[in-house]
Amino acid sequence: MNPAVSAVTDRIIERSRPTRSAYLALIERERETWIGRPSLGCANLAHAYAGTPEDRDAMKAGDGMNIGIVTAYNDMLSAHAVYYRYPELMKVWAREVGATAQVAGGVPAMCDGVTQGYAGMELSLFSRDTIALATAIALSHGTFEGAALLGICDKIVPGLLMGALRFGHLPMVLIPGGPMPSGLANKTKAAVRERFATGDASREELLDSEIAAYHTTGTCTFFGTANTNQMMMEVMGLHMPGSAFVNPGTKLRQELTRAATHRVAAIGWRGDDYRPLGWCVDEKAIVNAAVGLLATGGSTNHLLHVPAIARAAGIVIDWEDFDRLSCAVPTIARVYPNGSADVNAFEAAGGMPYVIRQLLEGGYLHGDILTVNADGLAASAQKPSIENDTLAWKPVTESGDETIVRPVTNPFSPDGGMRILAGNIGRACIKVSAVERERWIVEAPARVFIDQLDVLEAFKRGELEQDVVVVVRFQGPRANGMPELHKLTPPLGVLQNRGFRVALVTDGRMSGASGKVPCAIHCSPEALLDGAIGLIRDGDMIRVDAINGTLDALVDPAEWAARVPAPAPPPATGMGRELFGMFRGLSDEAEKGASAVLAGAGL
Template sequence: MTLNAVVSAVTDRIIARSKDSRAAYLALIQSEGEGTIRRPNLGCANLAHAYAGTEEDRDAMKADRGMNIGIVTAYNDMLSAHAVYYRYPELMKVWAREVGATAQVAGGVPAMCDGVTQGYPGMELSLFSRDTIALSTAIALSHGTFEGAALLGICDKIVPGLLMGALRFGHLPMILIPGGPMPSGLPNKAKAAVREQFAEGKVGRDELLEAEIGAYHSKGTCTFYGTANTNQMMMEVMGLHMPGSAFVNPGTKLRQELTRAAVHRLAKIGARGDSYRPIGHCVDERSIVNAAVGLLATGGSTNHLLHVPAIARAAGVIIDWEDFDRLSAAVPLLARVYPNGSADVNGFEAAGGMAYVIRELLGAGLLHGDIMTVSGDSLAAYAEKPVIAGDALTWQPVGDSGDDTILRPAAAPFSADGGMRILAGNIGRACIKVSAVERDRWIVEAPARVFEDQLDVLEAFKAGTLEQDVVVVVRFQGPRANGMPELHKLTPALGVLQNRGFKVALVTDGRMSGASGKVPCAIHCSPEALLDGAIGRIRDGDMIRVDAVNGTLDALVDPAEWAAREPAPAPVAAEGMGRELFGLFRGNADEAEKGASAVLAGAGL
């Protein structure tokens, strides 16, 4: 199938823009691969330290018989998605021995849960936890004792952070190993309804807690299609998982065999194997475009308009929001998964899952099929579903959609475009996701109510002062101001206002959740208020126009008056909950369109 003209043109645009940075990156990883900081060249005392904690594999390590795999794990048992990793290292060591390799836990990375910190001060550490994870990954791999790595991580900042760190060791082969989603509990739509009832005071805290526990009830990834599950989609279309690994439930035979296969495959794709495929070559301009296409085709998380550019930069690739905007016009929406539909990711998987999506996108010429993957030299393997046949893991062609309310073919999609748009106007540049927004709400023109704390928005809602057509503006929420927290706690209240018949929109220099849904939200507004962005000039009562049809975001204020306004004074930086420790990150983070990363900015990438 001929590559779609828009996908081809965007790819060429990225390649041209990235020419120098990508060349520098490839030179770096070639030098690292040829360097002396590797196991056969380490001193005896260095090796003794590395082997001291692993008696069972010490002789094999001394003999240097096969790959030594570094396991970088995000295990903790506070995150349901990561609690499943508890026994993985122990099992992976056994599976490594089956193919003459060894494995060691190289290090752990922090893994916080946005679902726990949502709406509280801890959320202001969330985005910068991605940079911390990148740094922790680099520390784990810095010992020079590994010929490959297994990356164990799933949720919001963990996968991007793992990749950002891992790509600076791009000469090593690496495979990302997921744990799978929890079985379905209370449907996400029912959970959202209870949240809105609570916001209106129609149910109490006990009823809300029961609903939440009914939805989030066991080990595994949350079942809505937010940032965590978008991460897993992305690893599939980039070819960094074993094919079909993303959405297989924990505790199943298939889940175990996919992890075993990942360890076996990793042992074969090292520099001394017969199929060397370092991660720095697997992640290139084409695989980054695949990630963007997958995001658009499935209605994925808006957080990836930060994460994809950051991951790309770590590999010397430069993608911007204009690239996403151009791709969105060409990529059809093939999936409806909550909050963009009623089904959860288990329903998505049962209907055909990623194998179906990849097959359809490849058939329509919307994905680069010739990328280097951890599985082979083509993405075609990812268009098949893994199954256990007898006692053996195998892959089979995917059939038609099992439910056309969840998955549709590229020839008959839910919509002709991907539902992500870039807005630009006198307020700045922002992103909006409209795949779950009713078409008659794509344009909202209403007076502004300006806030600098999301809790003040909720207080105004409870007091009844937002009972009108309104554009809620929440500023000083950017990376430099307070670490760019998600504002998902606003979703029920804004949804209630919209249900009551008001025209409602949100404009913010902060983030919205990967589960943002039916209310139009212009997010990641740049420049942010702390950097004298125009969002700081908005005053209560200004008419604001959020127009996702024409791609504009404007304050309808006389231009002379607008230009003469002084920006709002910045609030004092908050302390407590460890936020003061992240002042270095806040002070050096770059803008949202580049990924809002202090680590990458500090590295000059």
Template sequence: MTLHKEVSAVTDRIIERSRPERTAYLALIDREREAGSLRPNLGCANLAHGYAGTEEDRDALKDNRAVNIGIVTAYNDMLSAHATYYRYPEQMKVWAREVGATAQVAGGVPAMCDGVTQGYAGMELSLFSRDQIAMSTAIALSHGMFEGTALLGICDKIVPGLLMGALRFGHLPAILIPGGPMPSGIPNKQKAHVRELYAEGKVDRDALLEAEIGAYHSKGTCTFYGTANSNQMMMEMMGLHMPSAAFVNPGTKLRQALTRAAVHRLAEIGWDGEDYRPLGRCVDEKAIVNAAVGLLASGGSTNHLIHLPAIAATAGITIDWEDFDRLSRVVPLIARVYPNGAADVNGFEDAGGMAFVIRELLSAGLIHRDLLTVSTGDMAAYAEKPQLDGDALVWRDPGPSGDETILAPADKPFSPEGGFRILKGNIGRACIKVSAVERERWTIEAPARVFADQASVQEAFKAGELDRDVVVVVRFQGPRANGMPELHKLTPTLGVLQNRGYKVALVTDGRMSGASGKVPCAIHVSPEALGGGPIGKIQDGDLIRVDAVTGELQAMVDEHEWASRPQAEAPAPVEGMGRELFALMRATANEAERGGSAMLAAMRA
């Protein structure tokens, strides 16, 4: 199938825009490659330190006769998704020996759970934890002991951070190894309904806790289609997993077989393997476009409008929101997974999963086939689902959709467009996700009520002050103000107001959760309020227009009055929960469209 002309045009735009920095990046990884593997050149004392922690593999390491795989792990047992990794390193060492390779845990990275910190002070560390993870990955790989990299991570900032760090060692091959989603608990709509009842005071805390535990009940990734599962989708779309590894449940024979296959494959594509595939060559402009198309076609998390530009930047590639907007107008929505539908990711997988999505997008000419993937083939390999045939792992065509209320063919989509829009106006530049928003709510015009934090919104709601048509404005939530925490606690509150029949929208320079859905939200407003962004000029009662049809984000205020208005005073910086340790990152972070990153701002300065 010929590549769609708009996908081709956007790709060409990215290639041309990125040419200087991509050229410099490729020169960097070529120099690293030409310098040779560092391990044989290390001094004897250096090597002795590197070998001291292992006995069974020491002779193989001394003889330098095998690929040594560096495992970078985000294991902890406070995140359900990452608790699955507990036994992975010792298993991976056994599987590496099966093919004459070795493996060592190169290092661990922090992995915080946004689900635990939502609405509390710790959430202000979340976005910048991605930079910390990237830097921790670099520290792990800086020992020069490895010819390939296995990245163990799943959730929100962890996959982007691991990939960003590994890309600065882009001469090394790398495979991301997921752990899979937990089995389904109570339906997500039931959980959301209980949350809304609690917000209205109609059920107590015990009832809410029971509903939440019913949803998040065991090891594995949360089953709604938020940022964590959108991460897994993107890694498939970029060819960085073993094909269709994303959504196989933990503790199954198939899950184990896929992890074993990833270790074996790393030995083949490693530095001295038979099919060398460096990460920095796999992650090119086409791979980034594929990830963006997959995000749009599946209704994925808005957080990746920050993360994908950041990942791309570490590989010398620049993608912006205009690229997403243009792609969204030609990419059909072919998946409905909660919060964009009733099914969870297990239902999505049963209906055909990523293999079905990729096959449909390939057949419609909407993604690039000719990627250098970590598999033995190109992207066509990712259009097949894995199965066990006895003890053998095989991949087969997924067949037709197992449930067309969850997965639709590309020629009969749920929507002809991907559900993302860029908004512009005198308030600034913002994103809006409309794939789960009813069409009649794509345009909201209502008076503003302005807040400086989400707790104040909840207090006003409880006091009945928001029972009207309203555009809730929450500012001083950007990267430089407080680290850009998600405002997920507002989802039930705004949903209740909408259910009561009011016209409701959110405008914020902060983030919403990857699980946000039915309420129109203009998010990531740039420039942010801290530092002079015009969102800081909005006053209570201003008529605000949020229009995903025309792409407007406008304060309906006289032009001369708007120009002369002063900025609102920023809240005083806060301490506690370690937030003061991240002051340097807040002070130097770049804007959301460029990744919301202090590390990238410094790299590109």
């Protein structure tokens, strides 16, 4: 193993020893005392079997596994619309191996692309906690010996895992649906957005551009949070190998889903290849997730999601671990917004099989993790295909395009492109893999806002036509649910294009599509908890330094210490936001994952 990766892994194992031991004891006890079908009352079983009379006799016999399907299907979210027919097909495929399957429950799946910049976005992060709760409800019936988790996008995969890991004695497989075929190029789409921000493109032109980019079912084709989720499931060994970026509606996609259904049935505790989820998601798998994130330039949202997933399995990973890994792990993929290629081009160039092979050979991934497939993580260094109507895998030994994916011996960058910043403003993270190096340090006067829409209005009025650090505060989990501030990307990009030194500092999130403007995000402590970001005033000189890892207000220390934090705005109501007051009140800080349910559970 690479010594830095090994050292971080050891650090996490040691730090997590008491909580991980407690977790493993929990899932062992759950397996031994599970209120499963043999112990359920007859009336209970009758209720469980009534909805699927075609499988009732098989369920009653109890000879095969009953697989619980937890689905995030809806047809408003393009990535999840593909799941419409999955359950009925999976029931057929389960019968092929002597098992049965039932839809255990549905979980909400909101589309951040629809809610970006609007009030609904303030529910987005806490939808992850809601999904975790809904997953627990789905699996609480005690009638399943394994589960298949159908989810892809931003908060859905982390939420599914957070809930499912509390049932970690059950074997489970995550089943993706794949990206939509390529539409309008992402850089072309971004250019139209910037032209619209300056008034040089009409709303009709912008809408036509967006529809050409997001044109059919499947995940969006940029490497945002959704596709970063799929990358992580591959390096954690929770998918059938190579299934992350196979397009929907293809024979190969269907056969991978069929194989995943068969695999759940093969890894239960009644057989000789028991692989429960809680064993698969261990400290090494979590490190693999972090390494994959850094090596591919993935979404900053996973600085929240990986710690939250880890906590659900009794594992503690912090931002210092990410920072140390980022210094050691090379960036070997360039996928938009870190390059011009989309995920379909990435897949054609070798995709995750090539990335995994390179990271294994370089000693950056733990190859000895317990995966849902029988052959370990090395199997994920092979690309699936259909040969003679049969699913087969072949090794990917060469990059098909070194402008998209490269060997570890010739990386795009020797490090992982994420930094942790610390200074008198607090701690924050910054993604620099898509930022030109000469912009890694920005020193400029602050303009302070409490709403991203106010930033847009100031931009339209020409008030930001200067070197500027835009500070947007009261955007943390306790304040308003920590929405993404993706609406700021076009205007800040325009200012940067005009030659100004520009940066963003916020206790909120940026999109998984964070790009060329340096953004110090997830600033902690947040303003609502009297974090120092609440002390900044218009005109203060702010220094964002991604080279030295600092984030400071260049204010006289005595004056800084004497300042009183800015007053918090009143809690917003409408769009159901008031219903999430409990989540805001319980949520912990960003570095721990910004979760209410984990904090409330004492995890």
